[in-house]
Amino acid sequence: MGQLKVLAVSSKENAGILENLLECEYLNRMAALQPIPKNLERAASLPVDAVVLYSTEMTEAECGFVEQLYLSRGEPAFLLICENAEAGILSRAMRCGITRVLTADMGQERICREIEEETERILRRRNSAPVREYDSRVIAVFSTKGGSGKTTVAVNLSVALRASGKKVVLVDMDLQFGDVGVFMNLSRRDTISDLASEDNLNPSTVNGFLCPHRSGVDILCAPVSPELAELVKPMHIEKILSVLRAEYDYVVLDTAPILDDNTLTALEQSDTIYFVTTPEIPTLKNTRICMGILKALNYADKLRLVLNRDGDPYVSKKDVKNSLELEPVLCIPNDSRRASAAINRGIPIITASPRSKISVSISKFVKKGGV
Numbered sequence: 001m002g003q004l005k006v007l008a009v010s011s012k013e014n015a016g017i018l019e020n021l022l023e024c025e026y027l028n029r030m031a032a033l034q035p036i037p038k039n040l041e042r043a044a045s046l047p048v049d050a051v052v053l054y055s056t057e058m059t060e061a062e063c064g065f066v067e068q069l070y071l072s073r074g075e076p077a078f079l080l081i082c083e084n085a086e087a088g089i090l091s092r093a094m095r096c097g098i099t100r101v102l103t104a105d106m107g108q109e110r111i112c113r114e115i116e117e118e119t120e121r122i123l124r125r126r127n128s129a130p131v132r133e134y135d136s137r138v139i140a141v142f143s144t145k146g147g148s149g150k151t152t153v154a155v156n157l158s159v160a161l162r163a164s165g166k167k168v169v170l171v172d173m174d175l176q177f178g179d180v181g182v183f184m185n186l187s188r189r190d191t192i193s194d195l196a197s198e199d200n201l202n203p204s205t206v207n208g209f210l211c212p213h214r215s216g217v218d219i220l221c222a223p224v225s226p227e228l229a230e231l232v233k234p235m236h237i238e239k240i241l242s243v244l245r246a247e248y249d250y251v252v253l254d255t256a257p258i259l260d261d262n263t264l265t266a267l268e269q270s271d272t273i274y275f276v277t278t279p280e281i282p283t284l285k286n287t288r289i290c291m292g293i294l295k296a297l298n299y300a301d302k303l304r305l306v307l308n309r310d311g312d313p314y315v316s317k318k319d320v321k322n323s324l325e326l327e328p329v330l331c332i333p334n335d336s337r338r339a340s341a342a343i344n345r346g347i348p349i350i351t352a353s354p355r356s357k358i359s360v361s362i363s364k365f366v367k368k369g370g371v
Helices: 015-021 037-045 060-072 087-095 108-127 150-163 192-196 203-207 226-231 234-245 261-269 281-296 317-324 336-345 357-367
Strands: 004-009 027-033 050-054 077-082 100-103 137-142 168-173 218-220 250-255 272-277 303-310 328-333
Touching: 004 015, 004 060, 004 108, 015 027, 015 050, 015 108, 027 037, 027 108, 037 060, 050 060, 050 108, 060 077, 060 087, 077 087, 077 108, 087 100, 087 281, 100 108, 108 234, 137 150, 137 234, 137 261, 150 168, 150 250, 150 272, 150 303, 150 357, 168 192, 168 234, 168 261, 192 226, 192 234, 203 234, 234 250, 234 261, 250 261, 272 281, 281 303, 281 317, 303 317, 317 328, 328 357
Parallel strands: 004 027, 004 050, 050 077, 077 100, 137 250, 137 272, 168 218, 168 250, 272 303, 303 328
Antiparallel strands: none
């Protein structure tokens, strides 16, 4: 690809900083504009591949400018460079259409590379669509915190789908601390970071990195060490999922409990997002906040609520529904003793205790269809 055409957006005070950050041979800074209403028409008419905003706090004026520009022409990549990617800034950035947030301390060279990668990813997504041989579905299992039962749901949902006759692959997308391999007692550990290092992510290559489980589910494990997570980029995830869609009925993603670039790519590529929560006030608060962000990203139609550990005497299913304004599609009873025993044995609870309340609830959910 030749030079990428970039629109630089910043306040007058930060214009010089942004100009220096964008100074590289493969980025062509077409214009530098302040985020004020009178510049919207010009910004919307410029033939650019990427819009890069530099901001220290994402003010209301900056958010409004970017959102209006995104609504008028959503085809470029929209990126933010900030000093500190704190939760409030990330939330405001996502709500106005920004897909990648960078921090100034990454350094000029890395920032330019990240802009290039994100722009190419957006261009590929716009110009191509995955080829499907199967009437496949990609389903993401997501939660805002560890310990919610997210991996338990992903693992046992995969096993239940396979038992119903579907061809299933489970991808551990918790790239730093994924436990799918532990939950399923896998000894061989070719991982997604090993796969990402391959030059050609064709079907033959991808299939060679899958671990078969005795349940019939194929597994793509998370990296064996947290630092290896950096080897996996959004473009790898897109390509891997495109290949798996053509091979499987269901591609189940056990995602990380954070909204980073890789998780957002996984959610974007998914047909359904199963949001796992538990009947605890802090968890419900975080679930409500995160659901607001996902809805702002236009994922509302994908969202399905899963209530794990149902049966708390203080927070009822009705309370959960009223708090989140969403009816759970699956309520999994609280049976911590059997769940812990299954995890410690490395055997899915559906296999270890098929008559347990947890197993019965998940199996019934799969059998009634619509997963």
